[in-house]
Amino acid sequence: MTAHRGQPPLRIGPLTVDPPVVLAPMAGVTNAPFRRLCRRYGGGLYVSEMITARALVEGNAKTVRMITFAPDEQPRSLQLYGTDPAVLGEAVHRLAGGGLVDHIDLNFGCPAPKVTRRGGGAALPVKRALLRAIVRACVGAAQPYGVPVTMKFRMGVRDDVLTSVDAGRIGEEEGVAAVALHARTAEQLYSGAARWDAIAELKAAVTAIPVLGNGDIQDAADALAMVAETGCDGVVVGRGCLGRPWLFGELEAVFAGREPAPAPRLGEVIIVMAEHARLLADWLGEDGGLRDFRKHTGWYLTGYPVGPAVRRRLAAVSSLSELDDLLATLDPSLEVVPGGLRAHRGHTNGPRPVHLPHGWLDDPDDLTPLPSEADALVSGG
Numbered sequence: 001m002t003a004h005r006g007q008p009p010l011r012i013g014p015l016t017v018d019p020p021v022v023l024a025p026m027a028g029v030t031n032a033p034f035r036r037l038c039r040r041y042g043g044g045l046y047v048s049e050m051i052t053a054r055a056l057v058e059g060n061a062k063t064v065r066m067i068t069f070a071p072d073e074q075p076r077s078l079q080l081y082g083t084d085p086a087v088l089g090e091a092v093h094r095l096a097g098g099g100l101v102d103h104i105d106l107n108f109g110c111p112a113p114k115v116t117r118r119g120g121g122a123a124l125p126v127k128r129a130l131l132r133a134i135v136r137a138c139v140g141a142a143q144p145y146g147v148p149v150t151m152k153f154r155m156g157v158r159d160d161v162l163t164s165v166d167a168g169r170i171g172e173e174e175g176v177a178a179v180a181l182h183a184r185t186a187e188q189l190y191s192g193a194a195r196w197d198a199i200a201e202l203k204a205a206v207t208a209i210p211v212l213g214n215g216d217i218q219d220a221a222d223a224l225a226m227v228a229e230t231g232c233d234g235v236v237v238g239r240g241c242l243g244r245p246w247l248f249g250e251l252e253a254v255f256a257g258r259e260p261a262p263a264p265r266l267g268e269v270i271i272v273m274a275e276h277a278r279l280l281a282d283w284l285g286e287d288g289g290l291r292d293f294r295k296h297t298g299w300y301l302t303g304y305p306v307g308p309a310v311r312r313r314l315a316a317v318s319s320l321s322e323l324d325d326l327l328a329t330l331d332p333s334l335e336v337v338p339g340g341l342r343a344h345r346g347h348t349n350g351p352r353p354v355h356l357p358h359g360w361l362d363d364p365d366d367l368t369p370l371p372s373e374a375d376a377l378v379s380g381g
């Protein structure tokens with residue numbers, strides 16, 4: 001691998017992110033236990049699961065738990081979703097003013113049909129004036145507390161409705177501290193290859209703040225390649241770290257010009273799995289924690305020659321002792337099969353047509369509020 005030297009740390013407002021690596025917000029994944037595991041391996045910015053602004057403002061109990069951070073987590077980075085400038089501004093005011101977070105990322109990339117159909121999620125940037133109003137409300141609410149606000153969005157709705165350059169410029173003009181682009185359209189969902197040329201295009205258009213690239217970083221070499229190809233100021237890593245929190249150590253190594261450590265043997269993976277499950281059990285209770293952990297088991301075993309029967313049992317595991325028994329049946333000396341690390345983890349679905357509200361593309365400067373259903377989101381990016 002080509003070692004990389006001289007990539008400066010990322011500056012997000014008052015925060016220095018070194019190496020310039022961000023854990024992508026992933027609903028149902030990037031909770032406090034997962035972030036804790038990832039943080040251990042390397043520097044970077046580790047963003048929470050997405051929180052819905054309306055649920056936060058309404059004091060929803062689950063949402064309140066989702067915004068807890070480990071006492072040693074620094075900076076505390078949280079992603080917010082919403083469509084109403086007043087509600088989002090209020091959520092930001094509570095988070096920043098309450099001293100609960102050090103960074104807020106705004107999600108404008110969710111492809112979930114139930115929100116795009118109402119004009120929310122990845123459909124929202126089409127309405128430039130509304131996007132600007134949201135960003136202005138959030139930056140205005142965060143500024144007195146010195147909390148930087150960033151934006152994350154996709155290339156647009158589909159290839160003939162591209163919005164990322166406009167969105168980036170709006171963010172820059174309204175005082176966001178950085179923008180991140182998942183280089184796919186909403187229509188693409190997670191299919192095909194991320195189109196890194198769109199990151200280069202955004203970087204050329206948005207010059208006053210950092211531009212972060214996102215999409216298809218599966219290993220540390222990909223991160224360097226994205227920086228080299230697009231000129232982006234930092235990388236956002238999602239699915240590549242599923243079942244592989246040590247990827248952040250590999251990223252730290254290559255950004256410092258060192259060779260990354262080789263992939264661990266299964267024995268080391270087993271130790272991390274057991275610990276991850278315990279962290280989740282401490283956080284959610286054993287039952288809830290193990291239910292949450294099940295989806296991670298397949299990701300941890302990706303690339304290791306482990307048979308289907310034990311994979312199935314792990315994917316249905318319901319207690320810590322059962323987990324320990326199952327893990328004890330695995331051969332700790334196993335190594336990743338050639339090419340195994342680049343096998344897909346997480347979503348690969350799409351493409352899928354995006355249904356927009358009637359006349360959605362007619363007037364980008366229309367400021368009509370969206371229905372509250374556009375705000376109702378529990379997951380997705």
Ligand SMILES: Cc1cc2nc3c(=O)[nH]c(=O)nc-3n(C[C@H](O)[C@H](O)[C@H](O)COP(=O)(O)O)c2cc1C
Pocket residue numbers: 024025026027028029049050079107108109152182214215216217236237238239240346347379380381
């Ligand atoms: C399970 C899952 C949940 C996600 N949830 C969110 C989310 O809540 N907010 C967001 O902005 N993006 C979300 N995303 C998108 C990722 O942040 C990222 O943009 C996308 O996966 C592309 O990056 P990657 O190729 O590195 O995975 C999610 C992705 C996955 C796989």
